Amino acid sequence: MDIVVLVKQVPDTESLVQIAGDGASIKKDDIKWVMNPYDELAVEEALRIKEAKGGSVTIVSVGPQKTQETIRTALAMGADKGIHINDPLAEGSDSLATAKILAAAVKAIPFHLIIAGQRAVDEDNYQVGAAVAELLGIPHVSLVAKAEILDGKIRCQRAVEGGTVVVEATLPALFTTQRGLNEPRYASLPGIMKAKKKPLEAKTLADLGLDPAAVGAAHRKVVVKALRLPPERKAVRMIQAETPQAIAAELVRILHEEAKLI
Amino acid sequence: MAQGVIAITEQRDGKFRKVSYEVVSAGRRLADGLSCPLTAVIIGSGVEALAAEIKKHGPDKIVVLDDPGLADYRTDAYTNVVADLVKSLSPAVLIAGASAQGKDLCARLAARLDAGLAMDCTAVSVQNGAITCTRPMFGGKIFADVQIQGAPQIIAVRPNVMSIIEIARESAVEKPAVRLGEVKTEVVEKVMDSGGKVELTEAEVIVSGGRGTGGNFKPIEDLAAAMDGAVGASRSAVDEGWRKHADQVGQTGKVVSPALYIACGISGAIQHLAGMSTAKVIVAINKDPEAPVFSKADFGVVGDIFQILPEVTEAVKKIRS
Numbered sequence: 001m002d003i004v005v006l007v008k009q010v011p012d013t014e015s016l017v018q019i020a021g022d023g024a025s026i027k028k029d030d031i032k033w034v035m036n037p038y039d040e041l042a043v044e045e046a047l048r049i050k051e052a053k054g055g056s057v058t059i060v061s062v063g064p065q066k067t068q069e070t071i072r073t074a075l076a077m078g079a080d081k082g083i084h085i086n087d088p089l090a091e092g093s094d095s096l097a098t099a100k101i102l103a104a105a106v107k108a109i110p111f112h113l114i115i116a117g118q119r120a121v122d123e124d125n126y127q128v129g130a131a132v133a134e135l136l137g138i139p140h141v142s143l144v145a146k147a148e149i150l151d152g153k154i155r156c157q158r159a160v161e162g163g164t165v166v167v168e169a170t171l172p173a174l175f176t177t178q179r180g181l182n183e184p185r186y187a188s189l190p191g192i193m194k195a196k197k198k199p200l201e202a203k204t205l206a207d208l209g210l211d212p213a214a215v216g217a218a219h220r221k222v223v224v225k226a227l228r229l230p231p232e233r234k235a236v237r238m239i240q241a242e243t244p245q246a247i248a249a250e251l252v253r254i255l256h257e258e259a260k261l262i
Numbered sequence: 263m264a265q266g267v268i269a270i271t272e273q274r275d276g277k278f279r280k281v282s283y284e285v286v287s288a289g290r291r292l293a294d295g296l297s298c299p300l301t302a303v304i305i306g307s308g309v310e311a312l313a314a315e316i317k318k319h320g321p322d323k324i325v326v327l328d329d330p331g332l333a334d335y336r337t338d339a340y341t342n343v344v345a346d347l348v349k350s351l352s353p354a355v356l357i358a359g360a361s362a363q364g365k366d367l368c369a370r371l372a373a374r375l376d377a378g379l380a381m382d383c384t385a386v387s388v389q390n391g392a393i394t395c396t397r398p399m400f401g402g403k404i405f406a407d408v409q410i411q412g413a414p415q416i417i418a419v420r421p422n423v424m425s426i427i428e429i430a431r432e433s434a435v436e437k438p439a440v441r442l443g444e445v446k447t448e449v450v451e452k453v454m455d456s457g458g459k460v461e462l463t464e465a466e467v468i469v470s471g472g473r474g475t476g477g478n479f480k481p482i483e484d485l486a487a488a489m490d491g492a493v494g495a496s497r498s499a500v501d502e503g504w505r506k507h508a509d510q511v512g513q514t515g516k517v518v519s520p521a522l523y524i525a526c527g528i529s530g531a532i533q534h535l536a537g538m539s540t541a542k543v544i545v546a547i548n549k550d551p552e553a554p555v556f557s558k559a560d561f562g563v564v565g566d567i568f569q570i571l572p573e574v575t576e577a578v579k580k581i582r583s
Contacts (some may be wrong), residue, residue: 123399222409225407226406230540
């Protein structure tokens with residue numbers, strides 16, 4: 001089974017995110033960049049399917065030069081090859097434009113299954129996976145906590161509010177990951193050494209036959225007007241009393257009488 | 263020219279999800295701001311009777327897309343019928359809930375229609391005919407104000423955030439013929455949690471536990487039950503295997519917006535704080551007075567959760583009885 005995994009490089013979730021001088025983007029220096037955590041699940045799942053059924057795992061990612069590190073990480077985990085769309089004209093693309101770029105890259109390679117993270121934990125758009133599937137004309141299932149390959153189709157346990165829905169989709173298909181799908185492996189030292197020799201192709205928009213007028217910062221359909229920090233809360237009010245009982249009584253009184261929440 | 267707002271409601275097994283009322287209410291405010299009509303859309307099988315219920319929230323028109331093939335949510339079938347409706351109504355705005363279903367539908371629909379999508383918005387406003395959507399990014403560390411180019415503008419609003427209004431109107435109900443189109447997915451089974459558990463993203467109250475619970479969530483569950491709330495967990499509590507992944511609150515879990523969030527034995531990793539930052543009131547209970555969680559809380563208690571929580575539960579029960 002030939003599997004494509006879509007990955008994105010994002011700021012580590014422990015990083016403090018700061019707004020840049022333009023007021024509409026974030027400061028990109030002094031940030032630790034990592035593979036999107038939901039994409040780690042996608043890579044792991046692809047590797048497990050390949051280990052069980054044979055085939056290949058190809059990593060596809062759009063981003064600046066340093067995105068290579070993230071693709072290499074996936075190769076070190078065990079993926080076979082990488083495709084890196086690295087083009088200044090693609091920078092600042094919104095989710096739909098990013099999906100157009102990824103779909104164009106994926107179209108050029110044979111695949112039975114695509115796996116993507118449910119969302120990237122930077123812009124939290126939850127959009128790219130579904131959009132790539134739509135642009136390729138294949139079904140998708142999102143928020144998948146368990147996937148099983150059957151004859152000509154895939155059975156997915158999709159996490160919804162208050163439960164799980166089991167959905168089957170005909171292959172080729174795309175699914176997006178939910179936590180609980182698996183525990184991603186760490187790249188081993190031999191894996192890291194091997195990854196250095198694995199093929200990593202760099203492509204431009206022109207290589208993919210894409211019109212730059214459909215993508216990039218200047219052609220966003222979703223235009224960021226301003227970024228703000230969340231509104232500051234007032235300083236915390238500490239509740240003190242002699243006994244746990246008295247503390248509880250005071251807390252509940254405040255929530256009941258002042259905040260009117262009980 | 264594109265005109266009007268359509269609000270996509272969400273039902274499961276013939277009952278509206280609460281987010282439906284929020285979406286139609288937010289749609290009403292948008293339609294008023296844009297001086298245009300609001301159409302509420304109900305999708306399902308045998309769901310026409312739901313129209314009477316949604317009327318209360320002020321749509322000018324209700325469209326029921328009814329077909330046995332729409333009984334359960336399936337991305338492709340729902341996308342096909344909504345895309346057909348959009349083509350026939352050419353609305354300026356399509357608004358839906360950013361639930362598991364709504365996020366999935368909006369994402370696919372946006373690609374189908376080549377339309378801009380503002381996902382998981384916590385505020386929507388209109389000024390001089392232009393809509394600005396506010397959406398948390400980085401799990402809530404940053405808020406972005408965005409505007410969408412083109413039509414329809416697709417807006418998915420975060421559950422539990424938009425206020426519900428009641429303004430009954432005489433809204434006409436239409437039931438157009440639907441064409442399911444090509445469908446490559448099938449729902450083969452539904453396994454729902456029993457016992458009417460409250461879903462994290464829809465809960466008014468969340469009581470959350472972290473490493474400080476040592477794996478004992480009993481006092482947290484008891485307090486949540488006493489307040490008709492939901493139980494959440496920090497990433498470390500989930501990584502320890504104490505709670506299911508579905509309970510995790512944070513940048514890599516669920517981002518929640520309850521009226522009240524009670525963080526118990528949670529030190530406050532930056533990615534957890536982000537995921538709860540849009541809660542209206544935050545209470546933190548922790549042994550360590552230096553815990554970062556206190557910097558994001560409205561009310562704080564330094565103490566042992568195993569001594570304090572049972573007392574809080576008793577006090578809550580007393581008030582509510």
